[in-house]
Amino acid sequence: MKDDVLREFGWPELDGQHRSLVSALEFLSAAPRQRERDLVELRRILDEMRDHFAWEEAEMAAARYPDLAMHRSDHRRQLGNLQDLAKLVDLGHEDLDVDFFLACRDWNFRHIRSMDGNFALFVQDREAWDLQRELQAWEYSAHLATFPD
Ligand SMILES: [Fe+2]
Ligand SMILES: [Fe+2]
Secondary structure (H helix, E strand, C coil): CCCCCCCCCCCHHHHHHHHHHHHHHHHHHHCCCCHHHHHHHHHHHHHHHHHHHHHHHHHHHHCCCCCHHHHHHHHHHHHHHHHHHHHHHHCCCCCCCHHHHHHHHHHHHHHHHHHHHHHHHHHHCHHHHHHHHHHHHHHHHHHHHCCCC
């Protein structure tokens, strides 16, 4: 797996699910276009993503992660986009919109690196997570201070 795509966190279950999902997304990105086969693959990705997100959200609930609601809404938006895409291929009888799919793929890769990274940090190093949160609040107020009243 390319380092620039997938960040691993040393959490075997999480990393393993991400590796599998990233491979599936990369496979469909590289596949020659054939509507029926694309649709089968896209549905498989949707199932895997739904399972992965449900597992992650259960882990967050168990850890009492304070950003669960925000994280979940990003999951929902990602699933919604892919569902819309699958509907176009299925009911609209259109070929896979590759640009749309690549945008969804990149969104997921960014989500793993940033939002999933924050959750992994929360679970693995609570002090570092608290510090990061403080820094973000500080940077935000410093940023706001650069605007004139
Ligand atoms: Fe994830
Ligand atoms: Fe996530």
